Amino acid sequence: MSSNPVVQFGADAQYHAEGKPNFENDQRASVAKQDLRNGKTSSEPTFFKVSSTRKRCIAVIATIGLFAGMAVGIWLLVKFFVKSLAHQDPNTLQDTEMTMSYNGAGSDVTTSTPRKVSFRINAENLLEVQVEGRPGWLLACHDGWKPSLGTVICRQLGHIRFLYHKGVNKTDIMLNYNQEFAQVVSTQNNSTDHMWQPRTTCSSGRIVALKCSECGTYAKTSQTEGSDSTLGQWPWQVRLYFNSRLVCSGSVVTEQWIITAAHCVHKSLQVSGWLAVAGMVTHLCTEQCSSFALEKIIYHQNYNEKSHDYDIALMKLKSPLRFSESIQSVCLPQYNQDLPVGMQCWITRWGYTKDNTHNPQLLKEVAIPLISSKICNDFYQGVITPRMLCAGYLDRNGDAGQKN
Incomplete structure (x- = not known):
């Protein structure tokens, strides 16, 4: 008996795993053929019928396998294609600078270089x-x-x-x-x-x-350096009182939010002690001004009391402001806005005008140019951080003016 594995078909028939019949001898096969010619039924298995049936089975299985292989191949191809798109660099799908030239057909000629x-x-x-x-x-x-x-x-x-x-x-x-x-x-x-x-x-x-949303709307008046402001000229200016004492100024951002400096609030976070007054240019509140209690105070988590870096805070009012000619919101700087050296900026404030000798009753305004941070740091020993601006005038000796 062969050592190969076999498959049983009937009582004593044997097939090798390769599917080839294993006759005991040629005479046995001849007897089987003679019995078929005489119409006799033999107890021996009909090997040729089994072989034909098995061939048909193999053909069916091969066909099914072929279609299954094709299906798996298509699935793998689609999966790979989708995955390659998903991992494509988004920047390759983005717009680039388009250098235009016009021809008779109106077509656009483009080049691919980054731009803003x-x-x-x-x-x-x-x-x-x-x-x-x-x-x-x-x-x-x-x-x-x-x-x-x-x-x-x-x-x-x-x-x-x-x-x-x-x-x-x-x-x-x-x-x-x-x-x-x-x-x-x-x-x-x-x-x-x-x-x-x-x-x-x-x-x-x-x-x-x-x-x-509207912002930066103000009354158009003539502005001269160091002059007194008029009502509605800086309508986003807010006076901030703590325990009835004027401590700082702020600017209206929205109907319910004020922006100010962190050094004004970081030690006085009790909202009950604060009062914001909008719509005024003097120490006396007229019928155009309004007072508002605070609901919340938030100052920058990275604020440094010694260096005054990240010196910014927000105040939320309990009730919203009502915008008018004397109360408006300020426009925030554009994201990554370029502020070139020498650009004129306006400063408005209540406080001392010179050498701390006079406390004016009216809101003051003055235009001053921006100074290079490098030049400013030369005078202030490197205290100007990337979050700060330096503005003012240099005196005759090239020294920076009073730092504010």
């Missing part, structure tokens, strides 16, 4: 986009626009809230004959620097009108 964009809202509430290194402002196409972009752009422009947006037909406004446009091509990245492409036209025929 700036935004502004014009007098007609139309959103305009400026590409770094490219002159002029581009109107924003409504194609691909999403409301979430309105919130991001309004905040970058210094506004707290995004109010509304809509698509305006180009035919409803007056456009320059050479006006160009910018279109959103991707919103997968939170940064607005990588989602805009310049266009020669908007396929939808509409452009974006955007409205942000």
